[in-house]
Amino acid sequence: MIRKISTLSVLIGFLLIGLESIAQEGNYKPNIVYFLADDLGYGEVGVYSQEKIKTPHMDALAKSGMRFTQHYSGAPVCAPARYILLTGKHAGHAYIRGNDEWDERGDVWNYEKAVADPSLEGQRPIPTNTVTLAKKLKEANYVTGIFGKWGLGGPGTEGVPTKQGFDQFYGYNCQRQAHTLYPNHLWENEQKIMLNNALIPPHTPLQSDADPNVENSYSDFIQKDYAPQLIHEKALEFVETHKDSAFFLYYASPLPHLPLQVPKQDVDVYREVLGSEKPYTGDQGYFPNQHPRAAYAAMITYLDNQLGELVGKLKELGLYENTLIIFSSDNGPTYTGGVDFDFFESSKPFGNGAGRTKGNVYEGGIRVPMIASWPGKIKEGSTSYHISSFYDVLPTLCDITKIEIPEAIDGMSFKPTLFGEEQPKHHYLYWEFPSYKGQQAVRMGKWKGIRKNIFEGNLSIELYDLETDVLEEVDVSRKHPDVVERIAAIMQREHVPAENPKFRFKELGDK
Incomplete structure (x- = not known):
């Protein structure tokens, strides 16, 4: 009888410890x-x-x-x-x-x-x-x-x-x-x-x-x-x-x-x-x-x-x-x-x-x-x-x-x-910045696309391969028109006209 009570006590003790551990984990x-x-x-x-x-x-x-x-x-x-x-x-x-x-x-x-x-x-x-x-x-x-x-x-x-x-x-x-x-x-x-x-x-x-x-x-x-x-x-x-x-x-x-x-x-x-x-x-x-x-x-x-x-x-x-x-x-x-x-x-x-x-x-x-x-x-x-x-x-x-x-x-x-x-x-990261003449950027794997001087009417995209050109000095957009096209689509899709008119891009179609 003594042995049975002792065993039961041990089992209850383990159970309580387990429940306490679960509770602590839930509140962690x-x-x-x-x-x-x-x-x-x-x-x-x-x-x-x-x-x-x-x-x-x-x-x-x-x-x-x-x-x-x-x-x-x-x-x-x-x-x-x-x-x-x-x-x-x-x-x-x-x-x-x-x-x-x-x-x-x-x-x-x-x-x-x-x-x-x-x-x-x-x-x-x-x-x-x-x-x-x-x-x-x-x-x-x-x-x-x-x-x-x-x-x-x-x-x-x-x-x-x-x-x-x-x-x-x-x-x-x-x-x-x-x-x-x-x-x-x-x-x-x-x-x-x-x-x-x-x-x-x-x-x-x-x-x-x-x-x-x-x-x-x-x-x-x-x-x-x-x-x-x-x-x-x-x-x-x-x-x-x-x-x-x-x-x-x-x-x-x-x-x-x-x-x-x-x-x-x-x-x-x-x-x-x-x-x-x-x-x-x-x-x-x-x-x-x-x-x-x-x-x-x-x-x-x-x-x-x-x-x-x-x-x-x-x-x-x-x-x-x-x-x-x-x-x-x-x-x-x-x-x-x-x-x-x-x-x-x-x-x-x-x-x-x-x-x-x-x-x-x-x-x-x-x-x-x-x-x-x-x-x-x-x-x-x-x-x-x-x-x-x-x-x-x-x-x-x-x-x-x-x-x-x-x-x-x-x-x-x-x-x-x-x-x-x-x-x-x-799949990509996206930025836009309605200052410094207007800018957009996309990072897509090793590729970085940048559109700048938007407020001056420029919608062309510079393209850089960051694996070989972290200084972003060599624009390879002409060599990779397919990549530029994908980045342009991302820029169009991810830009939603801002609530504040000060942040809008009329060049991108914002009213």
Whole structure:
């Protein structure tokens, strides 16, 4: 009798353990950190071939996980890239397809007026009914927070983060306000937070009578409250506060987007390494800087250190093992404002500089670094050649968290790639950009088709074989008319006239 009771007890014990295990598996939710740099080039990260700028924490993240070599932004500039990231829709179906400053409100580019009147701040709002990644994760009871730059709806509109699925927001609501890293104010949720900085309008040049070789000539442009540091502190606080909940942290850093502003001690490190250089006086826009190369490198290393501190916080709190971290950039690097893109080879191995990077659908403008790390889930030190895009992020995170993937999207989950499983592939990726004279692009296997200068009546398509020509220098469209025809059909099919008339292409038949 005693033996029978003992055996029964053991069986019941095993059953209870099994049920508990099933319950835990059903409720299993990893923390998610999506860390987005601003204008960080493919070639500006150590593991992507950068040699002059130090990025040890980005490199360490890649060593702990997977480096993607063929990941693309959804657009070559800020607002549409971020909209596409959060909605899973490509630019031919997106509500936001370009940087729309919503200037019918008034003088939105007047910094002083916008600071005084929040109704002039921010970009055109995304609609109330927009299905965002944050809203989807709320379905699985995630705590959601965004820290950094928003750009998808001005203060007081339905487009602010707290009305688009985020429980907490701290940072820049407006992209234009982010043209200074020592701003007059930031936003916390829907409250304006004043900072201890003087009001210096972005793009103010060096005074004409100032000596560009004297440090004090630049004193107005380095102030007290450095926005990237304040944003970082709030992001760390969010992790600390919600350490006992499943959380989604969207860390949308304003770095290394211009202007060239970073604490002096960080610049000094690179001054010793890079040596003397010619000052930048602000003649190409953005603020001047006495040591532009050193400052730009320091901004990227500053960003890298913040990534490292965030990973350190996750480890300190015992959260690291259960956190998926994805690091990327919103588009390719800039080519103005004192940045020496040739010196740093910012888009290596792709085409560099004006017309080839930010604002353009060539590889340097839209192919971006992406690193994914999740201990025990993603193979350490692995490399993926899977062709993916920003509009794949929403379905991937829904897939991982067992949330129903919306039907009206263009993305495809790359969860199988992360876990080393067989991965379905896109037949093609699509971009359109109603700025910089109008552009479309298609990536189809090794082929890349580009249509530019659409607003000038050009509908011809350049064709490049990316296996042999990553610089996109040799147009082979005449040799492969069949491929061009297929790409033209994709461009026609995937372009749906935008709701906003500012994003329409009359040359493509839009009314």
